[in-house]
Amino acid sequence: MKFSFRLAELLNHSPDPKKRPGTIKAICDFTGLDRHQVSSLLKNEAKYIPLSALAQVCDFLIKHGYAEANQLPGALFAVEPENFWELLARRKRVEMCLGIRADENWAEGAWVVASDTILQGQLLTGISTLGGTAKYRQQDMPRDMVSLSGDGYMMRDTPIPQPEDLFQTLVWAPGQAEDEEVHRRGHEVYSSFQAVDGDKALISLGSIRSNPVIELGLASAFNTEPFISQDEVEDPSQRAIPIYLRHREKNAQFPGSCCGGDQLSKSYAPETPGFYYEKEDGSWGCCKWDETTYEPAYLIYVYHESQGRLEMMLGGYSGRGTRLLAKTLSSRPEEFWPPVYTGNGTQIGAYVIQYELKKQKKARSVLVADYSATTKIIPIDPKAIQRRLTI
Known part of the structure; x- marks a missing residue:
C-alpha cells in the first residue's frame, strides 16, 4: 500500500509559481522548518517526515483553519492508486x-x-x-x-x-x-x-x-x-x-x-x-x-x-x-x-x-x-x- 502526503491539497496550493501567495514562507515562519523541507512536503517528495515536524505542520493547519484537530494527522495522508x-x-x-x-x-x-x-x-x-x-x-x-x-x-x-x-x-x-x-x-x-x-x-x-x-x-x-x-x-x-x-x-x-x-x-x-x-x-x-x-x-x-x-x-x-x-x-x-x-x-x-x-x-x-x-x-x-x- 502506498501513501501520498496531501499538505498541498489541504492548503489548495498550486504548483504554479504564479499562484503561490507566500504559502511556503508562512509555513516556515510558523513551524521553523526550512524552506527545502516544506517545499518537499508540498510536492509529496519527502522520503520521511519526523514526528516533531508532522506535529508542527498539524498545528499550522489548525491555527489557520485548514483542518480540525480531530481530522489530523489522518487528513494529511491518502492511499495512492495501484492501477x-x-x-x-x-x-x-x-x-x-x-x-x-x-x-x-x-x-x-x-x-x-x-x-x-x-x-x-x-x-x-x-x-x-x-x-x-x-x-x-x-x-x-x-x-x-x-x-x-x-x-x-x-x-x-x-x-x-x-x-x-x-x-x-x-x-x-x-x-x-x-x-x-x-x-x-x-x-x-x-x-x-x-x-x-x-x-x-x-x-x-x-x-x-x-x-x-x-x-x-x-x-x-x-x-x-x-x-x-x-x-x-x-x-x-x-x-x-x-x-x-x-x-x-x-x-x-x-x-x-x-x-x-x-x-x-x-x-x-x-x-x-x-x-x-x-x-x-x-x-x-x-x-x-x-x-x-x-x-x-x-x-x-x-x-x-x-x-x-x-x-x-x-x-x-x-x-x-x-x-x-x-x-x-x-x-x-x-x-x-x-x-x-x-x-x-x-x-x-x-x-x-x-x-x-x-x-x-x-x-x-x-x-x-x-x-x-x-x-x-x-x-x-x-x-x-x-x-x-x-x-
Missing part, C-alpha cells in the same frame, strides 16, 4: 467534459456525438467496477482480510473506492460557435474545475477538434499557450507538446492549436493524417488514419499527487477510433499503467494507439460499436516528456 481504474475511482469528485455540436433545424439545438457517449459509458463502468475487478476484491480471502497488493492488506469491510460526486459539463466543439464563445466556455469549465478544492478529476473526451478543454489541459500540462499554432517552429523538437494531430484536410479552416495543425515545423510538413509523437531520439513516429484500414487514438493523464488532482484527455482521431479506444479500455487497461513519467510530484501517462482494422464483409452500422482491429499501444518516451517540462 489505471483505481487512479480514477479514488478521486472524490469526477467531472466528465464533452463537446457538443449544434443543429439549427432541431429544437433542442445541440447533441453529443454517439462515439463519445460509448467512451463515456466505458469510463463510468470502469470507475464504478474497477474495470470489472471489484467483485473479486473481497471474495475467496481469509475472513479477517482481503488482498490489496503484493505487500499490503485491507480489512474485509473496507469499502471499494468510489467517487463521492460525479458531474458532467458540456462545451461547444470548435466551429459550432464563434471562436470567442468556444474559448470562453472552455476557459469557464476549466477554471471552475481548477477552483474546486480537494481531490478531483477532470476527464475530457474527444480531440482538439471536438473539445476545447483538451487544448487547455494539454497547454497547462506542458506550460504553453492554448489556441496558438506552433506549425511555424524552426524544428519539431521546439514544439511544446510531444503529441501532434495532423488534420485530414490540409489548409482547412481549423482553429489554431498548440498541438495540432498542418505541419510539424516550417521544414517538416507530413502528408499522412493521424497522431504524431516524438521518440527518444527526437524523431517523430505516426499513428496514421485512413478511411478503410488505419485508425489512431490517444490517452493522456496528468496526476498531481500532492493535490489529488487528475486531468485526463482521451479520444480517437475519428468516431471510429473513439469506439475502438472504449474497447481497449475494457480489455487492456493495464497497458495504461504505470505512468510513463514521474517527477516533481507529478505523474504523466501519455499513449498513442494504432488500430489496424480487420476487413469487414459489409459496412458497419453507426449503431454498432464492435469494430475488430489489431491494436498497438505506444507509450510516449519519458525523455520526450521530461525535456518539455519546466521544473
